[in-house]
Amino acid sequence: MAVPASKADLLAAISTTFGKLMFDLARVPQELARDPSLEGHVSGTVMSPADLVAYLLGWNELVLKWLERDDRGEPVDFPETGFQWNQLGALAQKFYADHRSLDWPELLARLSATNAQLASTVSSRPDDELYGRPWYGKWTKGRMIQFNTSSPYANARGRIRRWLKEQR
Template identity: 25%
Template sequence: MPIPKTRAELTSSVISTFQKLNCELDGAGVTAGSLACVDDWTVKDLLAVRVWWTENVIDWIEAGQRGEVPLTPAEGYRWKETPRLNADIVKKSRRESYRSLRKRLERGYERVMRTIDKLDDRELLGVGVYEWAGRYPLSRWLSINTARQYTTARTYVRRALRERQD
């Protein structure tokens, strides 16, 4: 999946991939959360990680708008430690219900769409606008942490559903 170069491409990509993932999850039913999925995770665990990244990319953008430089990816983690971060996200989400994660996924998506709409083209597509974003435009950060995450999640969910049927 190429990185969107325009607001329209980003918007279309996020909407399309979210709708496909959401449709897959709707069709899977409430028991899908307990299905084995990937890396010893259940579908619920996978969702917890995807929700975390969606919420946090927006938090980073909002911090940048306030003139802050957020710790990315998270306090106590370096980028090369994202597998450890993801594992810790799964551990922290153990008590959260699948239904709650589905609601957070929906709210996160809505928040992403509002953020894309509010950002001007310089903020969304320009490089160097926020220190934390380094040499990449926010559109890249948004795409990687939403559309790409939704696409891979859908792939894993579909695989889990096929294996359930076998």
Template identity: 30%
Template sequence: MRTYESGAALASEIAKRGGLFIREFAEVPDEGWDQLVDGVDRTPRQMIAYQLGWMELLLGWEREEQAGATVVTPAPGFKWNQLSGLYESFYQTWETNAVDDLINRFEVLLDEVVQLVNGLTEAELFESGQRAWASSTPSAWPVWKWIHINTVAPFTTFRTKIRKWKKLSGCC
């Protein structure tokens, strides 16, 4: 897994990778948003919904802990071995939204995640045990790893998927 020398470096990478990811969707035609193609496991809408779901969870975990609530990870009603059901809930949440709404929401959440990173101290980001939600699994990762695996890593992976989708669909 990639590492970061500072919170600023992580924030910069989130903004960069998120921007590269979301720009890939500009060429997707209206009729293609819900189209599965052989060789790609998600539709374009599902790819964005997945990102929206994880960013909302990540921001929610932090917001709830800061409000003094007990955070349930990954989400109420889901366990870590039930992620496929969680993904389905992301898809259902966004299945009827206009494309512009998906993209706008992504940009808002991306900015909020960058602000979150910029608002945390280096200790809060890089030292284990700084947040209960980040210590909720046996891995007890520091916050930066949770942020990385829910932003930079999937932005990069899903950028490859949407590019493959565009090629295989013949749209772009």
């Protein structure tokens, strides 16, 4: 899929990749959702399918936080308060821990709800806001949203599909 360059492209990328991801996540047996048998986000670690969903949920919630802070005219602390871009492994661990109490159906429901909220907030913004000017360094707001939604959805889908094949 081409890199989105407009609001319509971004919404299509988010919708398409998310739909495909959710199709595959629905195939994960609930009894294996917390099994740490998937390659982790940090080299040499393992995670569970539930951790992978927690990771996506954490990033989606973070994008919404960035947008809300920006809308209020407040500074955005990229990627997250207390974390630098070179600490994404630690941030992933935080996301796993933040959502550890949710069972598999709750995780999937929260991810779906957060994705819907993201699509709604993207829909409410003009193209110029999303793609007309840099927002973080050289990156536009639309590109930052894509980096943390549709791209990770596609990556997660590949991981889950490989994992599902290994479970046979």
